[in-house]
Amino acid sequence: MTKTQKRILKFSIAFALAFSVCPTVSAMHIMEGYLPPAFCIAWGVICVPFVVKGFYVIRKIITENRKAVTVLAMAGAYIFVISALKIPSVTGSCSHMTGTGLGAILFGSCTVSILGMIVLIFQAILLAHGGLTTLGANIFSMAIAGPFVSYAVYAICKKCRMNRNMGVFLAAMLGDLFTYCVTSVQLALTYQKEGGSVLSSAAEFFGVFVPTQLPLAVVEGLLTVMIMMALENYAKPELKAIGFEKSV
Amino acid sequence: MQIDRYAYRSNVNSWNAGFKVLLSIGTLCMVIAFDEVMVSLFVIMSLGAFTLGVGKTPVRVYLRFMSVPLAFMICSGIAIAAQFSSLPSGEWNISAHFFYLCLTKSGIKLAVQVSVKAIAGMSAVYMMAFSTPMHEIIGVMQKIRLPGLLIELMNLIYRYIFILFDVAAEMQTAARARLGYQSFRKSLRTFALIAGSLFVVSLRKANAYYDALLSRGYDGKIEFLTEKKRLKAWQAAGGAIYFTAVILIWRFCKR
Amino acid sequence: MKQPLLSVKNLYYSYGEKAALSNVSLEIFQGEKIAVMGSNGAGKSTFFLNLNGVLKPDAGGIFFQGKKIEKKGLRELRRRVGFVFQDADSQIIAPTVAAEISFGPMNLNLSGAEVEKRVEDSIAYMDLGDLRGRPPHYLSGGEKKRVSIADILAMETEIMIFDEPMAALDPVNSENVEEILNRLHRDGRTLLIATHDVNFAYRYADRIVVFSEGRIIADGAPVEIFREEEVLERAHLKQPGAMIVWDALCAAGIVSNREAYPVTFEQAAEEIARIGEGRS
Numbered sequence: 001m002t003k004t005q006k007r008i009l010k011f012s013i014a015f016a017l018a019f020s021v022c023p024t025v026s027a028m029h030i031m032e033g034y035l036p037p038a039f040c041i042a043w044g045v046i047c048v049p050f051v052v053k054g055f056y057v058i059r060k061i062i063t064e065n066r067k068a069v070t071v072l073a074m075a076g077a078y079i080f081v082i083s084a085l086k087i088p089s090v091t092g093s094c095s096h097m098t099g100t101g102l103g104a105i106l107f108g109s110c111t112v113s114i115l116g117m118i119v120l121i122f123q124a125i126l127l128a129h130g131g132l133t134t135l136g137a138n139i140f141s142m143a144i145a146g147p148f149v150s151y152a153v154y155a156i157c158k159k160c161r162m163n164r165n166m167g168v169f170l171a172a173m174l175g176d177l178f179t180y181c182v183t184s185v186q187l188a189l190t191y192q193k194e195g196g197s198v199l200s201s202a203a204e205f206f207g208v209f210v211p212t213q214l215p216l217a218v219v220e221g222l223l224t225v226m227i228m229m230a231l232e233n234y235a236k237p238e239l240k241a242i243g244f245e246k247s248v
Numbered sequence: 249m250q251i252d253r254y255a256y257r258s259n260v261n262s263w264n265a266g267f268k269v270l271l272s273i274g275t276l277c278m279v280i281a282f283d284e285v286m287v288s289l290f291v292i293m294s295l296g297a298f299t300l301g302v303g304k305t306p307v308r309v310y311l312r313f314m315s316v317p318l319a320f321m322i323c324s325g326i327a328i329a330a331q332f333s334s335l336p337s338g339e340w341n342i343s344a345h346f347f348y349l350c351l352t353k354s355g356i357k358l359a360v361q362v363s364v365k366a367i368a369g370m371s372a373v374y375m376m377a378f379s380t381p382m383h384e385i386i387g388v389m390q391k392i393r394l395p396g397l398l399i400e401l402m403n404l405i406y407r408y409i410f411i412l413f414d415v416a417a418e419m420q421t422a423a424r425a426r427l428g429y430q431s432f433r434k435s436l437r438t439f440a441l442i443a444g445s446l447f448v449v450s451l452r453k454a455n456a457y458y459d460a461l462l463s464r465g466y467d468g469k470i471e472f473l474t475e476k477k478r479l480k481a482w483q484a485a486g487g488a489i490y491f492t493a494v495i496l497i498w499r500f501c502k503r
Numbered sequence: 504m505k506q507p508l509l510s511v512k513n514l515y516y517s518y519g520e521k522a523a524l525s526n527v528s529l530e531i532f533q534g535e536k537i538a539v540m541g542s543n544g545a546g547k548s549t550f551f552l553n554l555n556g557v558l559k560p561d562a563g564g565i566f567f568q569g570k571k572i573e574k575k576g577l578r579e580l581r582r583r584v585g586f587v588f589q590d591a592d593s594q595i596i597a598p599t600v601a602a603e604i605s606f607g608p609m610n611l612n613l614s615g616a617e618v619e620k621r622v623e624d625s626i627a628y629m630d631l632g633d634l635r636g637r638p639p640h641y642l643s644g645g646e647k648k649r650v651s652i653a654d655i656l657a658m659e660t661e662i663m664i665f666d667e668p669m670a671a672l673d674p675v676n677s678e679n680v681e682e683i684l685n686r687l688h689r690d691g692r693t694l695l696i697a698t699h700d701v702n703f704a705y706r707y708a709d710r711i712v713v714f715s716e717g718r719i720i721a722d723g724a725p726v727e728i729f730r731e732e733e734v735l736e737r738a739h740l741k742q743p744g745a746m747i748v749w750d751a752l753c754a755a756g757i758v759s760n761r762e763a764y765p766v767t768f769e770q771a772a773e774e775i776a777r778i779g780e781g782r783s
Contacts, residue, residue, distance in 0.1 A: 031324075055398070058401075070461070071454045072401065073401055122382070122409070131370070205324065230441050230443070231447060384598075406598075410640040411640075460594045464610060466610060472603070
């Protein structure tokens, strides 16, 4: 174990003790039936430009290099499996979206929007996470907004020559938190209280989910850093092959 | 992922996939659009009975799947029903020193209504998921002319999910055998290591799989011979009657 | 002279800097069953992928029935040479067994009826009737193997390559696979089989090709190959048990006909029993 890894571990222990982390659920997927038709359609429409852009990016990658098709499919499967994998003694049956943050850092946010969309369809049908009518809203928060923020944060940190691990941590954590802010706003827009503003409603949704989501976001950030470190250790050629250059 | 296994075993598996998808999505759309408690209750009962009675999905499994989003329902239910306020403005108020948690009758009613609607929506989707293997659902998407690249990616991703799950399960067992999950801290570390090596394995496999595709003459198109499942007249009639019933209930309750 | 079905002349291939095959030449004749041996990383799999047209050789040529396969004709090679991968999982992509088997024929642009016929034939040949509608990812290792063989069978290629077909199979399943390989040979297929199992190679193949460090270091009948100690050492191979026993019997003066090596342990046992009867 390197020094940094040790430090991160120590921090995570302290953190776990402080918050007695035991998040058992994912509260990020908006469930089937929670959005009225107008909202379902509206969120779907908002996703269209991103998804179309992502589709063209992927199609370009594949026409340039046919071999990429299995790599992309594996990446999609990887995101799905990582999000469904249980971490014994940390979570119960939670579906964490570590995969998309990691995917955004490794493959870029456009690619992840398509892969994320497919993963969300599978999750809705196979795992009862999210739903088909709320697909648009979930794609926007989890496959577009979150990865986009992760990617942007990571890029900015890289520009500022910030410590690489810090950058990965911030990217994953902020991406996660942002996903969850978007989810709150989406719910708040739908269930706006009489006399209350969207913002106050959003704050309410944010409030009820905070106890599970904030620690989860931090854990997610830590995990992503550790995964990246593990990758650096023994997957350098593979990282190079997918075009992820080593920075600083 | 077991849901797929149950789909293969379902008695309704032999029905035409497009029909089942239409039935499921159609019902789902009506539940959402009508937003009527009676419609939702009818759908929950009827489709639940269909999946369990006709499809013969085990009750235990069905209930477990339906309860997956329970936590989401409770959390957002509270948020919908309650309001944080500096004044006790609801019918029931819980004081929390700095503010009040106010529950209103209308808020609670809305929360219940939404929850029932959500469960109805899930019943509709799970009618399909418990009776139609994923690849047939993807096949239906192909029929409605979604881009080929998307279909291809979905088919491959679906196949690879199983492979990665197997690898991950093996790694986790091996890690457990070496006491990798004894504490929170060890768990996180083990998980990260597994996730890392899973990534490497998945990329290496991706290359081997591409070779295998090529060696079987892959030329940018993944196509299979699919077995045709014909739609029977009585099934179609049943579907039509079901839709009509849902609409009638809605008209009747709306008055 | 008989024309080879497939011939490889002075083939070179490298992964980046690392040379994987250097100056490999081989002639394969109709109906042969060839065992390809050599330690891990000796270049067997790379050689197969070249034969199959998945990898493009750096230099040298591959000739099918005397006709050189051009770089653009690599797809043609894939119609002629089928490759059963070691790990069935890396091959299987379809949702059901029948669909899986249809993938290859579909890529050959055959008519629907022809594809259906070939799928049916392969299912019957590999005895997969009961599994046809099942998803391959839920099958057992031995069943998956049979499916992956049926995959290639349905493409009706002249040559079939097997990369360690018995790897990770239990004894009963490996026996099944061996039986299938025998059947394929009887039906006139030309077979190339990579294997680490010296006993299998010895009793099954009528010719053995040995790879070491990207070159072919020996090519000949099993008995000859397994007598060359230097070759065995270089390729990390051992003598087959039946030969060791026979040589020991010869040395002890119990049997006289040194050349009459038994092919299987069962044959050796019979032979020894007969000698025993003669003595008593």
